[in-house]
Amino acid sequence: MKSLGKKIRLLRHQNGWSQEDVAKRLDISIPAFSKIETGITDVNLSRLQQIAKLFDMSVVQLLNFNDADEEKKYTTDLEQANKKLQERNNDVIELQKKVIELYEELRKNYAGKN
Known part of the structure; x- marks a missing residue:
């Protein structure tokens, strides 16, 4: 049992x-x-x-x-979810870099006018 x-x-x-x-x-x-x-x-x-x-x-x-097959499927699903999460984290990091670049560009333009 x-x-x-x-x-x-x-x-x-x-x-x-x-x-x-x-x-x-x-x-x-x-x-x-x-x-x-x-x-x-x-x-x-x-x-x-x-x-x-x-x-x-x-x-x-x-x-x-069959718990072995299901556990393997569950593990595979978890690995895929983790991979997607990592990809989204990378996307967020790239967007953050772009925001920082735009902020720096705006700051330089503003400083040049004053």
């Missing part, structure tokens, strides 16, 4: 939910949900159906969910 708990934890992270968020949605305590994620508690079929529905999956999809 530890593998199922890891899958549930990965799905929870992908949705940006805390353990508290999921526990509330399942109408259970946070410690009870934590035990599901860590594999301490076995999940009965009705709870499994409830969890699958929460993640908009069938029970079969949840059980067959």
